[in-house]
Amino acid sequence: MVHYQARLDATFAALSDVTRRGVLEQLGDSDASITDLAQRFQMTLTGMKKHVSVLEQAGLVTTEKVGRVRTCKLGSHRLEEEAAWIERHSQLWSARFDALDELVEHLKRKEKADAPSKRR
Amino acid sequence: MVHYQARLDATFAALSDVTRRGVLEQLGDSDASITDLAQRFQMTLTGMKKHVSVLEQAGLVTTEKVGRVRTCKLGSHRLEEEAAWIERHSQLWSARFDALDELVEHLKRKEKADAPSKRR
DNA sequence: TTTACAGTGAACCACATGGTTCACTATCAA
DNA sequence: TTGATAGTGAACCATGTGGTTCACTGTAAA
Numbered sequence: 001m002v003h004y005q006a007r008l009d010a011t012f013a014a015l016s017d018v019t020r021r022g023v024l025e026q027l028g029d030s031d032a033s034i035t036d037l038a039q040r041f042q043m044t045l046t047g048m049k050k051h052v053s054v055l056e057q058a059g060l061v062t063t064e065k066v067g068r069v070r071t072c073k074l075g076s077h078r079l080e081e082e083a084a085w086i087e088r089h090s091q092l093w094s095a096r097f098d099a100l101d102e103l104v105e106h107l108k109r110k111e112k113a114d115a116p117s118k119r120r
Numbered sequence: 121m122v123h124y125q126a127r128l129d130a131t132f133a134a135l136s137d138v139t140r141r142g143v144l145e146q147l148g149d150s151d152a153s154i155t156d157l158a159q160r161f162q163m164t165l166t167g168m169k170k171h172v173s174v175l176e177q178a179g180l181v182t183t184e185k186v187g188r189v190r191t192c193k194l195g196s197h198r199l200e201e202e203a204a205w206i207e208r209h210s211q212l213w214s215a216r217f218d219a220l221d222e223l224v225e226h227l228k229r230k231e232k233a234d235a236p237s238k239r240r
Numbered sequence: 241t242t243t244a245c246a247g248t249g250a251a252c253c254a255c256a257t258g259g260t261t262c263a264c265t266a267t268c269a270a
Numbered sequence: 271t272t273g274a275t276a277g278t279g280a281a282c283c284a285t286g287t288g289g290t291t292c293a294c295t296g297t298a299a300a
Binding site (some may be wrong): 137161163164166167170171174187188189 | 287288289290291296297298
């Protein structure tokens with residue numbers, strides 16, 4: 001369970017940066033080298049390397065170096081747990097707001113019944 | 121579009137802390153004061169206040185102060201966009217891994233055809 | 241009217257983050 | 271063998287984060 005929390009920590013943190021989300025989008029299209037990515041996001045190689053390391057740490061990306069070039073691709077971490085977490089909480093949200101909607105409806109009906117015409 | 125990215129940044133960052141996720145769970149159950157939450161998560165009032173502020177900034181929580189106590193409840197931000205982002209990328213992931221699975225299947229079949237019996 | 245309680249803000253701390261430059265290694269190509 | 275190329279690691283910098291303490295304000299209760 002501790003493990004589970006740590007993984008959520010790492011994944012959400014990895015996703016909280018616009019560049020890293022961009023890298024994931026890119027890799028969804030096609031694999032890429034560090035140089036490719038650095039160029040695309042206008043950043044030094046070192047900077048991009050750090051981002052890739054963060055994504056790799058979170059299991060979102062895997063890399064392999066052959067010759068001088070390190071190729072990055074989407075990792076085996078499929079975001080199921082994160083999707084589940086968000087899904088579960090979306091439901092909580094919805095439930096609470098549905099309840100609120102109902103309350104509002106109820107109050108509206110009540111108001112109509114109490115004072116049928118003279119509301120300013 | 122910039123706005124959209126900033127919102128994803130803020131939300132994922134807010135969700136990347138185990139205490140804050142805990143607070144959301146708690147508030148899904150029932151509203152709570154800063155004192156309640158600080159006690160539950162063994163933290164100073166000031167510390168909890170900061171977490172609540174981060175959640176509020178991200179729209180995940182709203183608060184209202186009446187008398188001396190500030191009551192916190194789930195906010196109007198329902199995580200739809202975040203769910204959509206993750207969903208979209210889960211699909212990317214799945215697509216790529218389905219392709220991989222197919223490749224593996226293909227190779228298996230090929231192997232069977234090439235060397236029907238003498239594989240060690 | 242005093243006292244206790246809930247929260248707030250400023251200041252501080254250690255550490256993480258997102259980026260850079262610079263010096264270096266290893267590989268590929270001429 | 272000489273250059274160019276791809277990446278790496280250390281060091282640095284500014285800023286952010288997760289937490290604290292302490293001094294303070296405003297509200298409630300005795």
